[in-house]
Structures are given as C-alpha cells and as structure tokens.
Amino acid sequence: MSGALGHSVLWLLLLAAGEVAALEPVSVGLAIGVVSAFTGYLSYEDLYCRFAECCVAERRLNASALKQDLEEKLFGQHLATEVILKALVGFKSNKNPKKPLTLSLHGWAGTGKNYVSQIIAENLHPRGLKSNFVHLYVSTLHFPHEQKIKLYQDQLQKWIRGNVSACASSVFIFDEMDKLHPGIIDAIKPFLDYYEQVDGVSYRKAIFIFLSNAGGDLITRTALDFWRAGRKREEIQLKDLEPVLSLGVFNNKHSGLWHSGLIDRNLVDYFIPFLPLEYRHVQMCVRAELQARGVTVDEDVVTKVAQEMTFFPKDEMIYSDKGCKTVQSRLDFY
Secondary structure (H helix, E strand, O other), X not given: OOHHHHHHHHHHHXXXXXXXXXXXXXXXXXXXXXXXXXXXXXXXXXXXXXXXXXXXXXXXXXXXXXXXXXXXXXXXXXXXXXXXXXXXXXXXXXXXXXXXXXXXXXXXXXXXXHHHHHHHHHHHOOOHHHOOOEEEEEHHHHOOOHHHHHHHHHHXXXXXXXXXXXXOOOEEXXXXXXXXXXXXXXXXXXXXXXXXXXXXXXXXXXXXXXXXXXXXXXXXXXXXXXHHOOOOHHHOOHHHHHHHHXXXXXOOOOOOOOOOHHHHOOOOOEEEEOOOOXXXXXXXXXXXXHHHOOOOOOHHHHHHHHHHOOEEOOOOOOEEOXXXXXXXXXXXXX
16 A cells, blocks of 8 residues: 555544544444554554543653643642642652552632642543543532441442443542541551552552541631741742641541541541632732633733622631632622
8 A cells, every 4th residue: 555545544544533532442442443444553542542531541741741731720729739749749740659548638718729620630641531441429418418428438439449440540520528527538558558459459559539628716826926027928838737627627526537547547648738819819810711712911900800799707808708619609790
C-alpha cells in the first residue's frame, strides 16, 4: 500500500472508529483492529485510548500546569497551593509509593476546597470529575442514614476495591466529611495503610481526598491572631495549623474523622488548612468569574458584588462568611 493511500485509509477508518466509539467497546475494538491491520502503525491499546478513556497508571503529572492552575485559580490560599503541589508532585514522581496519598482539606465553605479537588482531578485524569477513574462521594447523598453504617461500610469497601482493581491510579473524593457519620470512613483504613496488597489488590497508587468544614474555627482563630499581631497571612505556615487541626478534627464529635483510626494510625498525609477569604480575595473571585463568562471585567461590578457580601468578626469585619460561594449567583443580577 502506498504511503498516501495508507494515510487516506487510516483517516477513513479512524473516522469510522470515531462513529462507533459512541456505541460500545466491542465495536470500537473491531474498528481499531481493522485500522491496525491496514496500517501497522499503532497498537490496539494506543488507538483504542484515542476514542475511549483508558487508565494510565504511569501517566506523568505536569507539575508546571498544576502549579499554574493553583496560582491562577485559587485565591488567598498560599498554604493549600504550596502543600498540594508538593504532595502531588512528590507522590506522582515516586514509582513505588508505600501507601496511597491521603489529603484532608479543611476550612469554611467558599474558601476553595471543592474547586481544588476539581483542579487536582483535571490534572490527574484529562476528563476531571467526569472521568471514570475519579469518584466523588457526598456524605448526605451516599451515606444519609446513621442506622445503616454497617451497610455503608461494606458498600464503600466494595466500591473502592472494584474501582482500584480497574484503575490503580483512581482518585476518591469524599465531600462533607463534617456531615459523615463517625465510623463509616474507618472502613477504608486497610486501603490507606502501608500494605503492599490487600486481598490481591494494591492501593498504593490511589489518591484519597477528604473535604470538610470541620476545623474552620481553628483556622480562622489562627488567621485572626496573625492579623491582630500585624503579621501577613502569607506568614502563616503549615506547622502553625496542622497539629492543632488534626487534633481538633480527631476530637470533634461532629466530624466524620472523630476518633478515627485514620488519624490514630497517622494515615492522613497532610491536613491542609484553607484560610478565610478577605475582601480583596472576593474581588479576585468576581473578576475570575467575569472572565470565565467571557465578559469584560467592570470594576464597578466587582466592587458592588464584593460589597454585598457579609464579613466577620463583628468588630473587625475582615473575612467573608461565605467566602466566594455566592459570587456566581450574585453576578447574575448584573
């Protein structure tokens, strides 16, 4: 087959494969087999993964892209940016990690925890939260009934075992950990520990992320102490918050990590504080949302939206009580 004809056939068959990709994997496989037979250029796996999502356990993390996303899209969170970048780059660079990476993100609503989990997912798997290898569990949705804790524990173990068996680099995000019934999360303790395998499955390349409002009061107290002492928030270091945060969450009866074996066994790698947002950070959120909508940034609108937010403490009025959570809905009025 001539080179020109070969390329023509390749493109026609690729288009055919693209049409059947929306149908079923078997059809895609047949199309790919035909393409491979004609061309001899690409392996079945390489070509299949152009049309269907594949788990690539050794997929490299683009550290520069992650750094840029965190710095450009996350406002007022120097600690979270620094720790998350360090943790993910180190973990993904290690070809033989001893345990899964486990991150626990804490702070008031609207400070960026959910947004960060989205950024992390998109940098690990191209389809982000829509990926078949990224799994989001919401406490009030997936585990609502206290009397069904044993059932939830069994289900959780089966879900995680099945998903990690299908993709070693699976990502699991647990939202509303402060609303999770204590004891449920301990069901996954064996998967987060330093075991090479559990029942024939290795969990060492998986990533677990917990999102929680618990500890928000402790974080705010530290931020206020720095502000009242005339120190910049950027001077706050992880060592100023992580020990008191882990202890506070462990002893918080309204936390899904209350007296959890995950903390007791030191299986959470990082407790990451999200600081309360100031007026200037809310302004940044408004500008970013306007840009995301493709609208020219109007500083009058930025000021109006930011001024509509409520702030605390009552005397100082420093921090937005909802962070940036209601920025999108407020912009709809302008």
